[in-house]
Amino acid sequence: MSEFRVGSGFDVHRLESGRPMRLGGFEIACDRGPVGHSDGDVLLHAVADALLGAAGLDDLGTLFPDTDPRGAGAASARLLGDVLAKVKAAGWEIANVDAVVVAEVPRLAPHRERIRASLARILGATPDRVNVKGKTAERLGALGAGDAIAVLATALLRKD
Ligand code: MG
Secondary structure: OOEEEEEEEEEEEEEEEOOOEEOOOOEEOOOEEEOOOOOOOHHHHHHHHHHHHHHOOOOHHHHOOOOOHHHOOOOHHHHHHHHHHHHHHOOOEEEEEEEEEEOOOOOOHHHHHHHHHHHHHHHOOOHHHEEEEEEOOOOOHHHHOOOEEEEEEEEEEEEO
């Protein structure tokens, strides 16, 4: 009988005008982008923590500390790839991943399918196992002012 484990991940990054907006493994057109030690891809960071949480492994910040100069400007797709390798080495397969992107800008809808496909590709999963939704913060707080972007992610792992 298969064994299942669920994990959750959360990440938030401050946004500054003129920086590239990376979300789900590629750059999308936006007048602002995340401030971060790596490339600031908040979606990939939250998904990585959800996978690590489900597998019972150390969190992203412990595995890739932001005090490590080797991580500066790192491609988050590579970080997520490293995380996936650890999860698979522990015997787990992805059952599904779901994420909510909370941001006033960028609007997710025009990019949603491409982000979903990109995330699925990075995870080596079929797109039906990967979902991404967008929500605004109803103009409340820093998220609602467009000064930040946050992602809540859930991952379900399966071991046969
Ligand atoms: Mg982050």
